[in-house]
Amino acid sequence: MNAVIQILSGLTIGCIYGLVALGFSMIFRAMGLVNFAQGDIMMLGGFLGYTALSIAPELPFVFILVIAMIATGLFGFVIERVAYRPALKRNADQIYLVLLTLGIGIVLANAARLFWGANPVVYKIPLTFDIVHVGGYPLPRVYFYIVGFMTLTIIALNLLFTKTWTGLALRAVSQDPTTSRLMGIDPGRSSSVAFVIASMLGAAAGVLYAPLFYVSFDMGAVGLKAFAAAIIGSLGSVFGAVVGGLIVGLAETIGGQIIGTEFQDSIAFAVMIAVLLLRPQGLFAQNRRVA
């Protein structure tokens, strides 16, 4: 009984990692950039949801989620335009780009600390404490929101990539940026779209994480474990990001029980290193460009 709850909670937190990992993968596919600020985007989404909630406490959770996603999406759009695209245009070095995203991450985290304070905040809504009994297992209601949102995201992304021109352009750019540009695809538009989607998914992860735990300025570190997830499932693979997230979530919950919860963060990265030893490009590697 306890084991079932452990596995379910591992899978749920795995969905959160998966959402953030999807963001990493989208941006990497579209612009070959590893955005180390993605975890801080998740934090920003969580705090924006908190602010929306403190302005309008009666608002349903779904609206909070949507508001945070739109606001963070806009933020992602702006940051891609003013910070990343000029650097990419100049053909900046990989090291430069990594340091730039790290710098933006530090600034975001510490600006949030000034704005929302150094102490973690909790969403004071019924959902935070709501428990549902399913087959005798007490489960937080927010689990269903998380799994539901993940399912919707997968369906929506699938439709986007297979049924729309935008999605086709995104796929083309990820396979060969130069040729796709020759075919008339605007790489700037693709990277904007990718950044906005990634920021929205990150924000959703932050808002969905909040009722389970808390929001704090340094929770970018939580999002960083999503790196391990994205890498395990091969950076750039959408399907892999989700599976990688679930693997990390399960591994750290089960491993935490066996070794000790204080080593949870290590487990995610130990699993990642182990996977990379066996498959240097992750589990779902395709013939894609390598950074």
Added chain:
Amino acid sequence: MSSSTATSAAVPTGSTSLSLQRSRRTDWLVFLVVMATFALVPPLLGGFALYIATIVAIFAIAALGLQIMVGLAGQLSLGHAAFLGVGAYTSVLLQKLYGVPFLAAVAIATLASALVGLLMGQLVRLSGIYFKIATFGFGIIVYQLLSNWSSVTGGHTGLIGIPPIRILGTVFRDRLSMFIIAMIYLAVTYALLLRLTHGRAGRAFRALGQNEAAAQSIGIPAASYKMAVIAIGCGAAGLAGTLLPHVYNFLNPEEFTWLQSLVLLIIITVGGLGSLPGAIVGAVVLVVVPEYLRAFQEYKMLAYGVLLIVSMIFMPRGIAGIVQGLVTRIRGRHAPAETPS
């Protein structure tokens, strides 16, 4: 592999061996200026300045190693503080538990850090972005081991009762002698690494940093040089780490977090990627300035982040690049491009 092919890859076409020689002389001149400044200014200011200068020297040593690894050879490490930790804990535990003499403990700890770095390099024999993220993960794992393996490392509370530095029976514990020891450390590391960058290995590292595939295609054994540079970078961090507990008089895993790894990266970026004196200047900026802005402690990381972004946008080659540009303008002729941009 012949060294002449390596030279042609590392040095931009057009520069002659004469300009190479001249730039070497400039490098040693800069070395003398930097070390002379260190030897004169803090003792004149005295007291607290000696203590700060000691910490600057420690960070400068780690940053020098990181500079070779990141700025020259392009192997970005996102968990470098972990190797400071390995050095610090190995040295202190050897002295405390087994009574190993200070110098021997320092040597073993430096070697241990280099070995752990090699282990990481072998475990994650990866290129590009996969290597970066693996180093990040490695840093987290080492930090969690240090803070949770309480029976050995003292856990989150850390270790107190650090044995004083004892060399050949003489005990050094006052600020001035700590400062002098740190200066000797720094001068030796700086000189060794400077010599290294002038030699064949330095050229190979540069070639590796500019284009790994091209370096390999002209016969540079990229894999072994990569391992070598990782060992050097991590060893330097370990060496720096051995001094840290003696200066602070305690040892605590919080000194080796992911934020410290970031600070080290900011040091070499602000100082100028690829420049050894730049790494030292960066360490001065990032250690000294916060000491005098203690009232604004909560803005510290924000300021670091802004500093990182601003310096990357407005001075992509860091303080070293600006100084070099000024010198070139004053001399009124084109100086040889020594550092890769």
